[in-house]
Amino acid sequence: MDNYVVEVKGVNKVYGKTIKTVALHNLNLGFKTGSFNAIIGESGSGKSTLLNILGTLDRPTKGDVIINGVSTKNMSKGRLSDLRNETLGFVFQFHYLLPEFTALENVLMPYRIANGKAGKKSRDRAREILNLVGLEKVENNLATNMSGGQQQRTAIARALMNQPKIILADEPTGNLDSQTTDSIYQLFRKINQELGTTFIIITHDRRVAEKADRIVEILDGRISLDIVK
Amino acid sequence: MKLAFDIALRFLKSSKGQTALIVLGIAIGVSVQIFIGSLITGLQKSLVDKTVGSAPQITVSPQEDGAYILDSQAEAKTIKATNPEEIKNLVAVTQGPAILNTADESATILLRGFDWKAAQGIYKISDRIVKGELATNDNEIIIGEDFAKNLNLSVGDTIELITPARKTGKFLITGIFDLQVKSLNESWILSNDRAVQEFLETGEGVSQIEMQVNDVFAADEVAGEIEKRLNEDTLVVTNWKEENAALLSGLSGQTASSLMIQVFVMISVVLGIASVLAISVVQKSKQIGILKAMGMHNPKASLVFLFQGFLLGVLGALVGVGLGIGLSWSFATFVTNPDGSSLVPFFIDWSFIGISAGIAVAASTLAALIPAIRVSRLDPMEVIKNG
Numbered sequence: 001m002d003n004y005v006v007e008v009k010g011v012n013k014v015y016g017k018t019i020k021t022v023a024l025h026n027l028n029l030g031f032k033t034g035s036f037n038a039i040i041g042e043s044g045s046g047k048s049t050l051l052n053i054l055g056t057l058d059r060p061t062k063g064d065v066i067i068n069g070v071s072t073k074n075m076s077k078g079r080l081s082d083l084r085n086e087t088l089g090f091v092f093q094f095h096y097l098l099p100e101f102t103a104l105e106n107v108l109m110p111y112r113i114a115n116g117k118a119g120k121k122s123r124d125r126a127r128e129i130l131n132l133v134g135l136e137k138v139e140n141n142l143a144t145n146m147s148g149g150q151q152q153r154t155a156i157a158r159a160l161m162n163q164p165k166i167i168l169a170d171e172p173t174g175n176l177d178s179q180t181t182d183s184i185y186q187l188f189r190k191i192n193q194e195l196g197t198t199f200i201i202i203t204h205d206r207r208v209a210e211k212a213d214r215i216v217e218i219l220d221g222r223i224s225l226d227i228v229k
Numbered sequence: 230m231k232l233a234f235d236i237a238l239r240f241l242k243s244s245k246g247q248t249a250l251i252v253l254g255i256a257i258g259v260s261v262q263i264f265i266g267s268l269i270t271g272l273q274k275s276l277v278d279k280t281v282g283s284a285p286q287i288t289v290s291p292q293e294d295g296a297y298i299l300d301s302q303a304e305a306k307t308i309k310a311t312n313p314e315e316i317k318n319l320v321a322v323t324q325g326p327a328i329l330n331t332a333d334e335s336a337t338i339l340l341r342g343f344d345w346k347a348a349q350g351i352y353k354i355s356d357r358i359v360k361g362e363l364a365t366n367d368n369e370i371i372i373g374e375d376f377a378k379n380l381n382l383s384v385g386d387t388i389e390l391i392t393p394a395r396k397t398g399k400f401l402i403t404g405i406f407d408l409q410v411k412s413l414n415e416s417w418i419l420s421n422d423r424a425v426q427e428f429l430e431t432g433e434g435v436s437q438i439e440m441q442v443n444d445v446f447a448a449d450e451v452a453g454e455i456e457k458r459l460n461e462d463t464l465v466v467t468n469w470k471e472e473n474a475a476l477l478s479g480l481s482g483q484t485a486s487s488l489m490i491q492v493f494v495m496i497s498v499v500l501g502i503a504s505v506l507a508i509s510v511v512q513k514s515k516q517i518g519i520l521k522a523m524g525m526h527n528p529k530a531s532l533v534f535l536f537q538g539f540l541l542g543v544l545g546a547l548v549g550v551g552l553g554i555g556l557s558w559s560f561a562t563f564v565t566n567p568d569g570s571s572l573v574p575f576f577i578d579w580s581f582i583g584i585s586a587g588i589a590v591a592a593s594t595l596a597a598l599i600p601a602i603r604v605s606r607l608d609p610m611e612v613i614k615n616g
Contacts, residue, residue, distance in 0.1 A: 048614075057522055057610050078526050085524025092613060096519040100236075100243040112232045113525045158523075170613075 004030035004066070005165055005198050006054055011063035013049050013221075023049045024221045027063070031214075033165070034196045036189065038203055038212035046221040047202050048170055054200065055088055055168045056080045068165065085114050089159030089197075093171035097143035097151055097158070103130065104139040107157045114162065129157045133187060149180040156184070160191065167191075169201040173208070185211060233529050236520075237536035240513060248541070251505050255545025255589055256552055258498035262491045262585045263553025268560065269487040271576030273480050277445055280476060281469045283408070285351055285439030286448045287316075288467050289455065297323075297434025298464070305438055311458040315442045315451050318350025321435040323425045327390040327418075331380055338376070338418045340390065342425025351441055354406060354419065360384050361404030367424045371404040373414030390418075390428070398428050445469070491585075495592055502541060502596035506534060510600045510607075517604055518612025531601035538597025542590035550586055 007030035013023040023046045031037055041047040052058040053065060056072055065072045067087060072080065084090075089110075097106045107126040108118045115122070130139050133153040138146055146154065152172065159167055169188075173181040185208055192199050201212070209215050217225035241248045289308060291298060298304055301321040309316055324341040345363050348354060354371075355363060361384035364370050372382060382388065386402050400420070408414055426432065442451050452468035459466070470477060510517070517530055554577065561575030 052610060052613070055522075057613065081521070081524045081526050083524075084522065090522055096515060096522075096612075098236075098239075098516050098519070100239040100516070109520070110523045113520065113523055113529075116231050 003033055005033040005068060006031050006200075007066045008050070008054065008060070009064045009066065011050075011053060011060040011065070013046070013053060013058070014061045022221055024053070024060070027221075027223065029216065029223065031166075031198055031200055033198055034192070036192045036199045036201075036213045038201050038209035038215050039218060040203060040206065040209050040215060041218035041224075043204075045218045047218045049221075050218065051168050051170050051200065051202055055090060056084055082114075085110060086162060087165050089162070089164035089167040091152075091156050091159050091167065091169040091172040093174040097154055099143045102140050102142055103135060103146065103150075103154045103157075106143060106154055107161050109158060110161045126157075126161060129160050130154075132160075132191070133157045149176055149184075152176060152180075152184065153187070156187065160195075160197075163195070164197065166198045166200065169199065171202055171204065174204070181205070181208070230532070233532035234536050236516075236533045237540060240509070240516075240533070241537055241540060244509070244512075247505065247509070248544075251502055251541050252544045252548060254501045255498050255541060255593060256548035258494050259546050259549025259585055259589045260551075260553035260556055261494050262589075263550060263582055264556040264560070265487050265490055266581050266585065267553070267557040267576055267578065268573055269483055270578055270581065271557075271561070271573050273483065274576060275574050276476075276480070280473065281445060283352060284469070285320075286441045286445055286469045287452045287455065288437050288439050289459070289464055290437035290467070292463050292465050296463070297431050297436060298438065299432075299434050301433070301435040301438060304459070304464075307458060308438060308440065308455055311455050312442075312451050315444065315447060316440050316455075317443060318347075318441040319438060320344065320347040320351060320440070321422070321438050322348075323422055323429060323431055323434070324436045325392065325425075325429045325431075327392050329380075329418075330389050330391065331382075334380070336376075336380065337416075338390075339416050340370075340418050340420065340425055340429070342420045342422045342429075344422050351439060352408070357406045357408055358404045359407045361402070364401075364403045364420045364424070366421075367427065368398065368400050369403045369424065370400040370418050370420045371406050372402055372418050373416070374405055374407040375411055375414040376416070376418075377402075377405050379415065392429060394430070396428070396430070495588060498545075498589065499592045499596040502538060502593050503599050506538060506597050506600040507603065509537070510534065510603050514607060515612050517607055518609040521607070522609040522613065527605040530607070531605045534601040534604050535594055535597045538601075539590065539594045541597075542593025545593065546586035546589040549589065550582055553582070553585075 008027050011024055011027040015021045015023055027050065039047045039050065049058065053060050056065065067083060072083065075083065098109065101109070104126055107130060108122060111122050112118050127136065127139065130136055133156055135150060135153055135157065138150055143151060143154065156172070173184050176184065188199055188201070191197055203209055214228045215225065216223060289304070305319050305321060309319055320343050322341055322343045324339055327338055327340045329336045329338055345354065345365070358371065359374060361371070377383060382402060384402055384404060387399055388402065389397055389399050391397050406419065442448050448468040449470045452466045456466040521530060558575055561571040561573060564572045566572055
């Protein structure tokens with residue numbers, strides 16, 4: 001048995017009730033602990049749907065998602081929330097920071113969702129992560145007072161706060177220039193190597209995908225290509 | 230809890246204009262409530278005070294007409310002992326009709342005698358003497374202002390009174406009073422208890438024992454207690470409430486209408502908050518979506534909006550209380566009678582204000598319930614899919 005940190009088994013996803021659109025066809029896919037994976041595919045191919053199902057934000061119509069060896073099929077909403085909070089970190093194309101809070105407070109948010117109050121230790125950790133993504137100078141800026149790259153890096157720092165096993169990123173650099181894109185992928189790699197975090201990244205950019213350990217291409221809801229380097 | 234509260238606070242702070250608008254809405258609602266409530270209560274208090282403030286509120290008198298209470302001091306003691314905290318200003322009154330004859334006309338009057346000191350509590354006679362002084366000796370009396378005018382009498386004149394038993398007596402007018410009620414000013418002639426007892430030949434007997442109570446609206450209950458305590462068939466206990474049923478029904482009508490106004494004001498405040506918060510759910514759906522994606526549970530996300538409602542309620546109530554008191558005070562200060570006294574006296578009932586503020590806070594929190602339920606139904610997928 002392979003050592004998968006996250007795995008989908010026979011996953012189908014159908015949208016709509018009267019006119020049915022099948023987004024995913026009987027998908028079987030697993031990702032190894034500490035691996036760095038890219039999912040590519042045309043828009044509408046079903047890759048975002050797959051990522052959302054992997055992240056338990058969406059439920060499959062059929063099949064099962066196994067995270068850390070535990071099936072999520074029969075988990076309650078509350079249990080799934082806890083699972084996301086503890087095990088998964090999300091980075092989306094749009095950063096989705098809370099504009100009412102500063103960079104540091106945004107990074108602390110996942111920790112506070114789990115623990116309520118943030119003590120000195122957790123604040124220090126949040127600063128450390130901000131340092132890692134190179135934002136120590138703007139930690140007290142409101143999210144709205146930062147550049148696009150800084151906001152996205154804050155979102156990455158936030159995803160790292162609870163030391164998740166897996167980071168799911170959906171076009172994390174879709175809105176950024178090529179220079180910032182490069183620096184963000186270097187950052188992902190660094191985190192992957194230093195902390196052993198598993199990365200599953202959706203991207204359009206073949207150049208970016210080529211840097212991954214494994215490339216999975218989705219076409220019309222099916223895996224059309226699966227290359228492991 | 231703490232996180233939900235912090236987020237609620239930050240949401241409110243980030244849209245200051247919107248927050249100020251809702252707070253103002255609640256504040257105006259609360260202030261109108263306090264203003265109308267205080268106005269009506271103040272009005273009723275002054276009305277009741279004017280009506281029965283300077284009159285006996287409970288009277289104990291013999292059942293039989295023309296009979297007297299013989300041992301008035303002992304009876305007064307028993308009465309006072311019934312409810313020493315409520316009953317005050319006890320005074321024994323000896324009274325009887327008499328006819329006054331002058332050179333050109335005669336008039337029927339009511340001659341009343343009491344201990345000036347004891348009567349001060351209810352009637353405040355010494356403050357109401359407009360000319361001369363109290364009648365302290367035998368054969369001295371004071372008369373009402375209107376009576377003096379009608380019969381052209383003044384201090385220093387002597388008048389002759391005739392009792393129904395045909396006894397006559399001459400009395401010196403030592404003073405003129407104004408009780409601010411024309412009928413009393415026209416018909417009452419007052420003197421000290423001894424003088425009247427002697428003239429009416431009642432011996433030690435008095436006609437009735439009058440008193441006031443601290444809570445005027447409890448007069449009927451206290452009267453009932455007195456009746457039980459005295460337990461005498463020969464005496465009857467009456468109170469102002471049974472004699473002023475029309476006034477009381479007017480007052481309760483007023484209370485009901487003011488309550489209606491307050492309820493509708495509150496309903497409009499609740500609707501206002503609910504609609505603004507409902508809009509704010511839409512405005513903040515991205516934030517809520519991402520918080521849920523990061524693992525925030527549905528009840529906690531709802532709590533963010535309940536806290537917003539609560540905070541808005543507290544702020545609105547605080548501002549509203551200030552505004553309401555200010556409004557009541559200005560009304561009492563600037564809306565005056567021609568003589569400069571305020572039309573409705575300034576009256577603050579802290580317990581009423583506390584209740585109003587409490588209701589506002591509770592209503593605001595309740596109004597946040599609908600948006601809170603919407604939030605708990607919000608699917609983070611919707612937000613993430615639609616950007």
